[in-house]
Amino acid sequence: MRTPVSHYFSHNFYLTTAGHFHTRGLLDSISEIGVDRVLFSADYPYESMATASNWFDQALISENDREKIGRGNARRLFGLK
Template sequence: MPVYLHPREPLPSQRRIYEGYPSLVGSAWGFAHETATHTIRLMLSGLFDRFPNLTLILGHLAEGLPLMLPRLEHRLHMQREGEGLGNAKKPVSHYFSHNFYLTTAGHFHTKGLLDSISEIGVDRVLFSADYPYESMATASNWFDEALISENDREKIGRGNALRLFGLK
């Protein structure tokens, strides 16, 4: 079974970058920043080399990682002749596309969805609303109207979850 890596507010000792901007600590920014950083650290730690079948789910269209991972991977290879890769044996894009699923939870933006699909593939995207923090109606209406193919809508809305969780 997969593990859902859910955001939380940064620990008080880690909030210096948010000083003077308390509204950024939570879901508006801090959740994504902290969770994405933790996810990258897991990828670079060698965890997925030791446990290649480990599967993590990230919400909120993977906290911005689909957009940032190509640059991260490029810069890691450039830094100190590849030493930026830490203990990882493969590129971060490999781990992202083999060990992760993402959900639409709380991120109802079709361009973001399309970018996420282009990085991870439609078979690793799951519909989610982020209830009770977001409205089920908002999430459902956006998803029903998103400019994606009906085949992709079926996979994201139902099929991928059935396969991932072994449901009938």
């Protein structure tokens, strides 16, 4: 049985918000790979952390998803408490 490519993406990759502060792109990413594999980030010093944070705070996503993307997923990935 062949494993679909989507399986590898949803089990081996994480996506970040760096470089594209667009809610539609974020929602598409969540739809494709799942909210548990998306991390908030900004490509400092090339991007403004204020711009990234303001966008993320206003993005039309649930508060549960915001918590996961904003900190929960990174804590789990890096084994932080």
